[in-house]
Amino acid sequence: MKILLCDRGNVLADFQHLARAAHPDADVQIETDGYRAVELAYHGQPDVVVTEIDLSGVAGVELVRRFREAAPRMRILVWTGQVSADTALTMLGAGAAGFLLKSDPGEVIVRAIEAVTRGAIALSPSVSTMLAEHQARARLRELELEDTLARSINELESVTTAKAEFLANISHELRTPVTVAKGIAHVLANRDVPEEARREFLDQLDASLAKLMGIVDGILTIAELDRGSLQLDRTDVDLVPVVLRVAAEVGSSYGQVSIHRALPPVLYANADETRIVEVLRHLIDNACRYSPDDGVVSITARAMDEGAVVSVTDRGEGIQRSMINRAFDEPFSVGEATIRKERAGVGLGLHMARKLVVEHGGVMWADPLPAGGTRVSFCLPTRFGQSLSHPPQLPAEPSDADAIS
Secondary structure (H helix, E strand, O other), rough: EEEEEEEOHHHHHHHHHHHHHHHHOOOOEEEOHHHHHHHHHHHHHOOOOOOOOEEOOOHHHHHHHHHHOOOOOOOOEEEEEOOOHHHHHHHHHOOOEEEEEEEOOOOHHHHHHHHOOOOOEEEEHHHHHHHHHHHHHHHHHHHHHHHHHHHHHHHHHHHHHHHHHHHHHHHHHHHHHHHHHHHHHHHHHOOOOHEEEEEEEHHHHHHHHHHHHHHHHHHHHHHHHOOOOOOOOEEEEEEEHHHHHHHHHHHHHOOOOOOEEEEEOOEEEEEOOOHHHHHHHHHHHHHHOOOOOOOOEEEEEOOOOOEEEEEEOOOOOHHOOOOOOOHHHHHHHHOHHHHHHOOOOOOOOHHHHHHHHHHOEEEEEEEOOOOOOOOEEEEEEEOOOOOOOOOOOOOOOOOOOEOOO
């Protein structure tokens, strides 16, 4: 048997002694330089080369490749101090017949030489364990990637569905005020329209354009929130007159719904008043929209240790908690299918309202009520820099609510 040993220093002498003891008749050659080792393999055509892959001259995968070219029938047994599963797999993939570690006992190396000469693949127990652990980690990573891919596919399908729903919703919501505006413009083009009727048509036109602007402003606000470019102009705001004003404005569009309120004399929060008006308008509009005729919407506010809390409650059919969570998390989610558009809107409201409250450092949450209806609440910081992570524990709503005329 011809054996070529390639390494550095005293290791060669020790290994040469070990090889001769196991195979007294073996022709053992030693070399320390990678280039000369390849040349010896070419001229001597040994049966086995036992080599460190970190040799001077040529090393690593290139060394294994050159050994294979120089002596195609020679078996290559890597014996190295580079303890790495990736290195072992790379060398085996390059054509090595075995992979051992310098820390392996001598008898393991002798058995490995005998195994590779019989055409087997030789791995020491420590390398086998290392590769098994590597394979287990790789499989776990594969499963994690499969799970991530499945979630990504589901998210993509959700985005596609949301896009389709948004296009359907927005086309409906835009068509109505646009149709009204076009009709009014056509009527006003007739100079014979009486002045009183003209003023009425102009009011309707103004309302239609305001609705269009509200939809556009909502979409732009969502875009700013998603980009992280929304700037808040925060001051100490008394929420009570703000709530009263918004309730009156929204209530004027829902004459069949009574809006009741229970508010303290003053309630300060550190907030951007313009943005909180948007939050309140969406919450009160949603509550009125989903309330039955002659229904009641309740608005309460109170100061708590956590901050300023405002709640809007309707007595409609109620929204399932899963739908509420979806509306919070996804823009353009509505509580009804598009085919039932008599109530459902574009679907911006809850999502945008929650993101605006969170942008203030506050929290928003919603509770379906056992007797029907839904209560949506938000809590705003009362001082700059305060940040909330959990909704406060609310007591029961006051019963002495007063109606807003």
